[in-house]
Amino acid sequence: MSKIVILGAGISGHVAASHLRRKLSKDHEVVVVSPNSNYQWIPSNIWVGIGRMKSKKILFPLAPLYKKKGIGYKQAKAVTFHPEGDKTEQKPYVLAEYVAGEKKGTQEKVTYDYLINATGPKLNFEATEGLIPGENKTYSVCTYTHADHAWHGLNEVIQQMKNGKKAKILIGTGHAKSTCQGAAFEYILNVEQELRRHKVRDMAEITWISNEFLLGDFGMDGMLMSYGSMTMKSNEMIEMIFEDRDIKWITGAGVNKIEDGIAHYENLDGEYKTETYDFAMLIPAFSGHGFKAYDKNDNDITDKLFKGFMIVDADYTPKPYEQWSVQDWPETYQNPSYKNIFAPGIAFAPPHTISKPRKSKNGTDIFPAPPRTGMPSGITAKLVADNIIDSIKSGKESLHHKGSMGNMGAACIASAGYGMTQGSGVSITTYPIVPDYNKYPKTQGRKLGKTFGDIGLAGHWLKLALHYAFIYKAKMKPFWWLIPE
Amino acid sequence: MTQRISKYQRFKMMNPIIQFFKFIYLSIKIMIVVAGGHGGTRKVN
Ligand SMILES: Cc1cc2nc3c(=O)[nH]c(=O)nc-3n(C[C@H](O)[C@H](O)[C@H](O)COP(=O)(O)OP(=O)(O)OC[C@H]3O[C@@H](n4cnc5c(N)ncnc54)[C@H](O)[C@@H]3O)c2cc1C
Numbered sequence: 001m002s003k004i005v006i007l008g009a010g011i012s013g014h015v016a017a018s019h020l021r022r023k024l025s026k027d028h029e030v031v032v033v034s035p036n037s038n039y040q041w042i043p044s045n046i047w048v049g050i051g052r053m054k055s056k057k058i059l060f061p062l063a064p065l066y067k068k069k070g071i072g073y074k075q076a077k078a079v080t081f082h083p084e085g086d087k088t089e090q091k092p093y094v095l096a097e098y099v100a101g102e103k104k105g106t107q108e109k110v111t112y113d114y115l116i117n118a119t120g121p122k123l124n125f126e127a128t129e130g131l132i133p134g135e136n137k138t139y140s141v142c143t144y145t146h147a148d149h150a151w152h153g154l155n156e157v158i159q160q161m162k163n164g165k166k167a168k169i170l171i172g173t174g175h176a177k178s179t180c181q182g183a184a185f186e187y188i189l190n191v192e193q194e195l196r197r198h199k200v201r202d203m204a205e206i207t208w209i210s211n212e213f214l215l216g217d218f219g220m221d222g223m224l225m226s227y228g229s230m231t232m233k234s235n236e237m238i239e240m241i242f243e244d245r246d247i248k249w250i251t252g253a254g255v256n257k258i259e260d261g262i263a264h265y266e267n268l269d270g271e272y273k274t275e276t277y278d279f280a281m282l283i284p285a286f287s288g289h290g291f292k293a294y295d296k297n298d299n300d301i302t303d304k305l306f307k308g309f310m311i312v313d314a315d316y317t318p319k320p321y322e323q324w325s326v327q328d329w330p331e332t333y334q335n336p337s338y339k340n341i342f343a344p345g346i347a348f349a350p351p352h353t354i355s356k357p358r359k360s361k362n363g364t365d366i367f368p369a370p371p372r373t374g375m376p377s378g379i380t381a382k383l384v385a386d387n388i389i390d391s392i393k394s395g396k397e398s399l400h401h402k403g404s405m406g407n408m409g410a411a412c413i414a415s416a417g418y419g420m421t422q423g424s425g426v427s428i429t430t431y432p433i434v435p436d437y438n439k440y441p442k443t444q445g446r447k448l449g450k451t452f453g454d455i456g457l458a459g460h461w462l463k464l465a466l467h468y469a470f471i472y473k474a475k476m477k478p479f480w481w482l483i484p485e
Numbered sequence: 486m487t488q489r490i491s492k493y494q495r496f497k498m499m500n501p502i503i504q505f506f507k508f509i510y511l512s513i514k515i516m517i518v519v520a521g522g523h524g525g526t527r528k529v530n
Binding site for chain 1: 488526
């Protein structure tokens, strides 16, 4: 009998738990340790943040589902890692602290045979002074509670505009090394459309601010894509959309401080500037959770497990951008020191960024961190689960399932406005996610045809269809596993 | 405001009938990218 412990019940933790439970007999224990009581379909937070979807539509409670499916669940957060056990506990364990219920505040050693760290990112608002969701007129849409607040903030500004007050809206990244530009991009287009729907568009100046060197970088170094019968660069496509929607943009900007209605930033020319606003949604930096790890004698071994995020089978040797290759990226998400620990989704430490690193004239790093969107998070979680299942069934380590982001496609259906007849979406697929310049030297590392963009109402329907399909899948309803990650 | 998307393009982007077929086309295309699979990138010795 094996015990598999999964830390985190986000996209990757939940995918891993559900596949493990489906494919392993009940002799084996599957336990999820996560502080959140609800599962949330994060991509739909965009619509919560414009008041077009209630947050209850994007979430459901985990405890009843896990009980019904025979998955153990502890509403707790991992505190420290003990991959060799300790003087009193022979088995490896994670020290977890309950965050709710009768056991709230108490700690427990959760032992395991296999550990999946799917704790995603820490939303590191503290990295930018004054960037606090709901304060200084800045908001976030990274969780459903943040998105609810954002809608209240936006609605207030809409009402003021209806009373004749002009407003400035600022959306983008809130740190020089933020990622998740895609979410901010969706939000700015949705906000723009909502302002038109509320008939106050002419009262607002909307500005995009981002650490990307060029628009459409998305933390993936931009892409060359098929667009209809043309081949277009992603920056040209996004520029076309922004100009058409009358959205201004500031790129190469590292936001470093927020005051009430003022964003301070440094640009790549080394200039320190400010941008004022009445409503801002700025994505914070993502960081690791700052976990500590100890060996059986209680010595600190954090650097064997973590490099900010968790260390996996990537090549972390520092090298210049020109020497980066797809081979640097992990394939199995296994920790090299402790082979029964894996980290799919956002929880693994990337070998480097995907976008070209750039410094301002003052030496400040200003470029996007690498994104790990929902699809790769799900795919990597499933392959980790499959390798564990094979290892348990065969009685020896099996790592047949591989999935490097350099050999994996991703679809990003960005909502560009809500509505069954008035909505719009920007559908982009990228293959591979990490550009492979050896395989595709003439097309900026990507395969044209499999890397394409499209704009229109169908994109909105697609995003809505994905919302329902993935919530159905997450609820583990009949034949859920037929829906791909 | 700069009109970068022509009226005809916009009509095509927002016409529900054209977009219905686009929806099917995009769903299939995305499935091909996703179902196209994934794997490693390193040579196995
Ligand atoms: C607003 C927004 C919109 C997005 N839109 C899209 C989109 O349209 N398409 C797309 O593909 N991707 C999108 N993404 C990205 C996508 O949401 C992420 O890729 C995905 O959520 C990553 O999954 P994950 O499981 O690795 O991390 P998460 O989903 O962040 O899950 C992490 C889990 O770990 C738990 N946890 C945290 N700390 C601990 C601890 N100490 N112990 C135990 N558990 C812990 C958390 O509670 C959570 O359950 C969007 C992201 C945002 C913010």
